[in-house]
Amino acid sequence: MAVNLSVKTADQLAPVAGVDLFVAEAGIKTPGRKDVLVVHLDKGNTVAGVFTLNRFCAAPVQLCKEYLANNAQIRALVVNTGNANAGTGEQGRERARAVCASVAAELGCEPHQVLPFSTGVILEPLPVDKIIAALPKRRASSWAEAAEAIMTTDTLPKAASRVLDIDGHKVTLTGIAKGSGMIHPNMATMLGFVATDAPIIRPLLEQLVKEVADPSFNSITVDGDTSTNDSFILISTGKSTLPLVDSASQPAYAQLKAALTDIATELAQAIIRDGEGATKxxxxxxxxxxxxxxxxxxxxxxxxxxxxxxxxxxxxxxxxxxxxxxxxxxxxxxxxxxxxxxxxxxxxxxxxxxxxxxxxxxxxxxxxxxxxxxxxxxxxxxxxxxxxxxxxxxxxxxxxxxxxx
Amino acid sequence: MAVNLSVKTADQLAPVAGVDLFVAEAGIKTPGRKDVLVVHLDKGNTVAGVFTLNRFCAAPVQLCKEYLANNAQIRALVVNTGNANAGTGEQGRERARAVCASVAAELGCEPHQVLPFSTGVILEPLPVDKIIAALPKRRASSWAEAAEAIMTTDTLPKAASRVLDIDGHKVTLTGIAKGSGMIHPNMATMLGFVATDAPIIRPLLEQLVKEVADPSFNSITVDGDTSTNDSFILISTGKSTLPLVDSASQPAYAQLKAALTDIATELAQAIIRDGEGATKxxxxxxxxxxxxxxxxxxxxxxxxxxxxxxxxxxxxxxxxxxxxxxxxxxxxxxxxxxxxxxxxxxxxxxxxxxxxxxxxxxxxxxxxxxxxxxxxxxxxxxxxxxxxxxxxxxxxxxxxxxxxx
The missing domain is CATH 3.10.20.340 (ArgJ beta chain, C-terminal domain)
Structure with a gap:
């Protein structure tokens, strides 16, 4: 039913050096369905995010904000579908922390270096045991498979990729998003993750994530319902040979911003093209x-x-x-x-x-x-x-x- | 499909002295359907209204506000369904004035003593010739028939009535409303008219119409769409033996306000019970x-x-x-x-x-x-x-x- 939206194949989605993707089937809601995505990040990366302004923001959103505010060196993201872990109070935060701890133990880092994300039904306890039992996970074949692992009512996975030449340096940007209903992002979208190998300092990445979210994910609506779990995350692995981007006045910043806005807009539009019941x-x-x-x-x-x-x-x-x-x-x-x-x-x-x-x-x-x-x-x-x-x-x-x- | 809403019969709706009701079939949209209501008011009445805050307010709303602001002695209301006369510019105002002039000529008063109301499709020219040709109209058998004449997507007519005893004086209040979709009134509802024979001075009636609209018509929504034509009108004919109500500190004011709020709430709830497609x-x-x-x-x-x-x-x-x-x-x-x-x-x-x-x-x-x-x-x-x-x-x-x- 999606309007003029096609599935991206693995070869259309350039890998980003410094990012490793894993998927798992935890049977959170539907047995045998990919419902967990784990993203490993090499050391030396920077990460910034924007999150829903909904007062009932989900437990994982609360933890993400806390971990990023503490300037933790992020080493992994863990995403589950089938349960939003929202409207779950202190117990919800405890369960999200347990998932982070499990991913951290495997990777040899601290729990607060793992950012958690959830999407699905609100007001139901997160089946934390199922998720932890499904880890370790297997390596995803590509970003295309990662995009599949975060779908809920989406009829198609959503991904986009660009390869730029900035001053003779090859720079890659690839991202995925999910969302179909409860879409009226305020600060960010349901779930969007974009990674680049361009090296960008953290304060600048924080500026960039807001500037990019505004004309893209913050400019769409399916049903006017601002979700409890909206999160848009920008990852800079720094693996490109491009010199460090540390000022908004650098020409490379403008080029990256234009390309990131382009990719974020494609993903945001993909959410609308696949909006629940959409025919136009x-x-x-x-x-x-x-x-x-x-x-x-x-x-x-x-x-x-x-x-x-x-x-x-x-x-x-x-x-x-x-x-x-x-x-x-x-x-x-x-x-x-x-x-x-x-x-x-x-x-x-x-x-x-x-x-x-x-x-x-x-x-x-x-x-x-x-x-x-x-x-x-x-x-x-x-x-x-x-x-x-x-x-x-x-x-x-x-x-x-x-x-x- | 309406939820727990029944049709009021003529004997459940007390006539209000000083108010004469007429209906006509102008064939504006559907041949043979009652689509015009004319309300004659005896001299000596007071009238107050609140209207939509939609910037694209309809031509009749613009005229109503103008006539009421000029303190005209209102002698009639004329209501058509099937066409909202909204988004029609200067031509729309001219056509509404022509309808008022036709009603005024018959009644022997000035056009600005006739308040016009329209409801139906937006952005289409008012078929003024059909409406004028359908006048003179015939006397309505009761308020029940008047309520039928203002329906659009409504599945049932909406009316309510109360008879009070205030200090030994019999006071009657009867009203009608219509609306089913494009319902999210801001200041007033789609169309609501309530008349009482209690004598109330104009400034107090203006205060009353706002106080009554707020917890009733301004507290409902079907689809969040604030219409271009919302109008809620309160008419005081003064035919009751009740002494003149000229201060908000009079006990009679409080009694009238309570009864009017009660009737307006019943009408507003009736609109929701008959909301488009409503099952709950x-x-x-x-x-x-x-x-x-x-x-x-x-x-x-x-x-x-x-x-x-x-x-x-x-x-x-x-x-x-x-x-x-x-x-x-x-x-x-x-x-x-x-x-x-x-x-x-x-x-x-x-x-x-x-x-x-x-x-x-x-x-x-x-x-x-x-x-x-x-x-x-x-x-x-x-x-x-x-x-x-x-x-x-x-x-x-x-x-x-x-x-x-």
Missing amino acids: FITVKVEGGRSVAECKAVAYAIAKSPLVKTAFFASDPNLGRLLCAIGYAGVNDLDVDRLELYLDDVLVAVDGGRNPAYKEEDGQRVMNQAEITVRAVLNRGAASATVWTCDFSYDYVKINADYRS | FITVKVEGGRSVAECKAVAYAIAKSPLVKTAFFASDPNLGRLLCAIGYAGVNDLDVDRLELYLDDVLVAVDGGRNPAYKEEDGQRVMNQAEITVRAVLNRGAASATVWTCDFSYDYVKINADYRS
Whole structure:
């Protein structure tokens, strides 16, 4: 059902030196399914992350923040699906620590050098014994298999890779992500991991992870539900011959930022293309606003509206619903008479009403497409923002009503 | 499909002296269907209203606000369904004025003494000729028939009535409302009209309409979409023998406020019971907050979450989704370890995790009911708020994907 999304093969995903990938089947929810990913990192790496702002952030998120704040030298990541370990209180933190300790013992490091991640059902105790029993794990054949090991309601694994030449030095960036429902990341996405062999100092990596998350994972929504477990992690192994990146004013920083944003956007869009029940991929661009914040507010009002999303599902050019959403987005001094609304190249509304030249068949032609761009021009400033979303179908209800996700 | 909602018969709805009701079939969208309501008001009445905050507020909303701001003596209301006259610019205002002029001519008053209301599809020109041709209209048999004439996707008409004795004076209050989708009123609901024969001076009626709307129409959501046409109107005909109510400190004011809030809450709840595709009626109570605003934010986060609403549809006690919604409601210093979450009388979560005594079968028993109360106790203050919503079903998608509403 995913919209224009294909599976990346192993040869499309460049290995990143300093990163070793392992998978396991712990039978957390479904017997025989890959549900644990362990990532070993060589010493000398730097790691930075952004995490959900949900107050009920999961136990693993709490530990990740603590370990990273303490500047631990991270040596491994451990990810399980099938259980979010969220809404589990102190017991949840204890169980996450036990998983970290098990990975650490095998690797010969301290438990706080292992970052834990979980995704799945909330409010149920983590089956820690099953996870520990499934370790040791076996080496993954590639990043493609690692991407499979973190899927939940995802119908396809999500991965992306780039190989750059920066000043004659080969630099590799490869990442994976998962997520299909409960997607409205605030600071980060459900789970996203991107590794590069470029050497980047820790403070700069922390800046980079925020700058990269904002126009990518923080610009998507499936259902408006900000998860308890969103985590986006950037890993720099430093194995490339590229000289150390230690200042945001270096040209290499700009090149890395552009490539990382590109990869993160591809992964974030892949989550939308595989959004629960999605049949359409919608780009919402808001231009001519006074601030990025107000553009994003308008874009999200459109992207979250169940009425807009069901109209897209039906390919019904019921475009008044777009105006309605723009109107309630919270821009209290918006002059609706100055707004222009486009569906791809079709001018739908102008002067506070329907474009006199608009024809239903033009709207219908665009609505029939699998990929549609809504563009709202506010004509009150120079700021803009783009958000990606999917439509709202019977299958969204089916997936979330039939399945304890 | 409506949840525990029955049709009020004519004898359950007391007439209000000074109010005459008329209906017509203009064939705006469906031939032969009642789609126009005209309300004549005797001179000497007072009228106050609250309207949508949507920036794309409809042409009739703009005119209502203008006429009421000018202190016009209102003599009639005219309501059409099948077309919202929203997103229609200056032409929309002209057409609404033409409808008012037609009603005024018949009644022998000025056009600005007639308040117009519309509900239906947005961004399409109002078929003003059809509406004017359908006038004169015929007298409605009762408020019950008036309620039918303002329905759109509603499956049942909505009306409520109370007869009070205030200091030995008989006082009547009767009202109607419509709405089923695009329901997340901000200041008022889709369309609600309540009339009383109690004499109330205009400034007090204006205070009353806000005080009554807040805990009733402003406390419901079906789909989170704040309509372009929300209007809630309070009419005082002054025909009761009750002495003039001209101060909020009069005991009669408190009695009227309580009865009006009661009637408005019944109408608002009726909209939720008949919410598009609704199979469950959900009450969300948030207690122990620092402010009503934060309680309402938490309640709406729960009430708007597609994941929560699909779990209710499935009768699945997937209660982690409730915690997740509470966590992203925007209360940034919420201590989740102090929260208590109840499903009716069942304590689900405590100390930041699942109540150790919670049993899935207890949650399942409550989830199987058609009416469910979610109660979140924040334990950080004395404020509280209640919001009503419905579940999210296949039929919601069907109604909004198959039908141009």
